[in-house]
Amino acid sequence: MKIGELAKKTGCKVVTIRYYEKEGLIPKPERTEGNYRLYGKEDLKRLEFIMHCRRHGIKPEAIKKMLAFKDNPQRDCTWVTELVGAHIAEVEAQIASLGHLKEHLEQLRHCCAGGHSGASCGIMQSLDSHGECCAACARCTF
Amino acid sequence: MKIGELAKKTGCKVVTIRYYEKEGLIPKPERTEGNYRLYGKEDLKRLEFIMHCRRHGIKPEAIKKMLAFKDNPQRDCTWVTELVGAHIAEVEAQIASLGHLKEHLEQLRHCCAGGHSGASCGIMQSLDSHGECCAACARCTF
């Protein structure tokens, strides 16, 4: 199959496939007479694995390691478990941080309902004055 | 005050201050004889405003607009309220998406406790096979 078909089947853009090839995530495929890339079932599976990882937010560099591990699976897989665990911790931290940010933004939103000039806009004032509006938060220094 | 002092007072790195200058977020300051940047109270306030916005996750481009508005505040501030509202919506979407991702990652983690070789690692298998492990999710197509 040509690159466009592979792209459709995997949901990965054509340019991104070429990019993954350049980065060494997928091997250089055979070519047709006309120099078009030709992919087979193995390539499809490999790219599906990659996309599956990407949808889990796993970074290309980590995927590269996992692929190397797949290609050479005698080693102990504990590090994969650890990778996933570390990733979960990161995601949790992001969620907490965004939740915190959301609270602040909501406080900020309450500072002004719109319809003011700049100088009397409560949001602008709050951003100016470091928290007349958002002073209540114990978790940070806004 | 010189750039280092401004950096300390605002928590913004020296290089980032210079970057903000290049991007037009802060004006080009006076210079000493030795070509060092010299900042005053107004610069400090402006950069504090910027940092306050950045800590709220507001992007430099939006901050630029807000600064222009501050410099010229006769206009109606409704768009600021809308900006904050849109930002809140974004943050909420991110939180939801990350929460979803976290569920998947936890399912994935349960697939293997480590100590296996690559071929028998449940995590690798799950990432390979498209969700033998994560098939329960109704919200996505992992």
Added chain:
DNA sequence: GCTTGACCCTATAGTTACTATAGCAATTAA
């Protein structure tokens, strides 16, 4: 006066994970 170290300067390139553009070749459909 001289040196050392902290701080400052500019310009350029690198980061991540792609995306966009330019300019051309091959293939396919009408």
Added chain:
DNA sequence: TTAATTGCTATAGTAACTATAGGGTCAAGC
């Protein structure tokens, strides 16, 4: 046959900085 689609390469752009190279300025101590 011609037009549209798909493919190719190489290069540059994106956001929001960060790092590097190679130098200049300044205050303190000897």
